[in-house]
Amino acid sequence: MTAARLLTRALTMILGSLLFSVGLEIFLVPNNIIDGGITGISIILSHLTGISIGIFLLLLNLPFLFLGYKQIGKTFALSTLFSVIVMSIGTELLHPVKPLTDNLLLATVFGGVCLGVGVGLVIRAGGSLDGTEIVAILVGKRLPFSVGEIVMFINIFILGSAAFVFSPDSAMYSLIAYFIAFKMIDVTIEGIDQSKSVWIISDSYREIGDALTYRLGRGVTYLSGEGGFSGDDKKVIFIVITRLEEAKMKSIVEDKDPNAFVAIGNIHDIMGGRFKKKNIH
Incomplete structure (x- = not known):
C-alpha cells in the first residue's frame, strides 16, 4: 500500500x-x-x-x-x-x-x-x-x-x-x-448513487440490449445459458446500472418484451471494466 x-x-x-x-x-x-x-x-x-x-x-x-x-x-x-x-x-x-x-x-x-x-x-x-x-x-x-x-x-x-x-x-x-x-x-x-446488477432473459435479447446501450449509455454483456426445464439455449443480458437508472431500465425492457425475466441485485463495489457512462447523442 x-x-x-x-x-x-x-x-x-x-x-x-x-x-x-x-x-x-x-x-x-x-x-x-x-x-x-x-x-x-x-x-x-x-x-x-x-x-x-x-x-x-x-x-x-x-x-x-x-x-x-x-x-x-x-x-x-x-x-x-x-x-x-x-x-x-x-x-x-x-x-x-x-x-x-x-x-x-x-x-x-x-x-x-x-x-x-x-x-x-x-x-x-x-x-x-x-x-x-x-x-x-x-x-x-x-x-x-x-x-x-x-x-x-x-x-x-x-x-x-x-x-x-x-x-x-x-x-x-x-x-x-x-x-x-x-x-x-x-x-x-x-453511496447515494448505488450500483445494481441486472440479469435479463428474453428471446428479444438483441433488441433489449441495443436499447439499453443506446438509451442508458451502458455497455451490456451477453451470456450463454440453458433453460433448466426446457433445455433450450438462452441468452442472458448482464448490465450494471445505478439506482437512479433502474426505473428507466425496467421501462425499456417492458417496452421490448413485457414477459422478459428480470433479476436485480445490489452491488457494493465495482473494480475495473468500463462502468463510466457513455455519451448519448
Whole structure:
C-alpha cells in the first residue's frame, strides 16, 4: 500500500471516529439516548458508575480486537484499534462541550446520522468501531443465524435495557437512533448513487440490449445459458446500472418484451471494466 493510500485511510478513520464521538457526546449521551453494541453498554456503565465513556469504549473493545486479530486479520484489527482509540479520545475531549439541543427528536435524528456516517467511513477504510460485529462473525460460524441477525438480537437486548436504566421513552428514542444510524451506514458505504446488477432473459435479447446501450449509455454483456426445464439455449443480458437508472431500465425492457425475466441485485463495489457512462447523442 502506498503512503498516499495509507494516509487517506488514516484520515478517513479519524474523520469517521470523530463524527461518531460528536454523535455520542453532542447529541445522544446528554439526552440519555444510547446506541447498540459496545457503545450502548459503555453508555449504560458510564451512567451507572460515573466513569468516562471513553474508558469503557476502549476497555470493552480490547478483548474483541484480540479475537479479530486472531480470526479476521492483522490489518483489520489494527485499523479497528486505531479508530477506537481516536473515538475514545474524541469522547473525552467533547464531554465538557454543551450539547447542541435538548430536543429529544432532534438529538435522536442528528445523533443517529453522525453515528451512521462515522461508522460507515471507518468500515470503508477497513476498520470497525464496535466489537459486537466481531463476536457476531465468530458466533455466526457455529450457529444457524446470519451475522446481521446476531447483531440485531444483541442490540435489541442492549437498547431495551435503556428502558430500565433511563426510561421507556429513552429506549424508544434509542431504537429510532439505531435505525437511522443503520440506514446511514448503508448510504455511506454504498453511496447515494448505488450500483445494481441486472440479469435479463428474453428471446428479444438483441433488441433489449441495443436499447439499453443506446438509451442508458451502458455497455451490456451477453451470456450463454440453458433453460433448466426446457433445455433450450438462452441468452442472458448482464448490465450494471445505478439506482437512479433502474426505473428507466425496467421501462425499456417492458417496452421490448413485457414477459422478459428480470433479476436485480445490489452491488457494493465495482473494480475495473468500463462502468463510466457513455455519451448519448
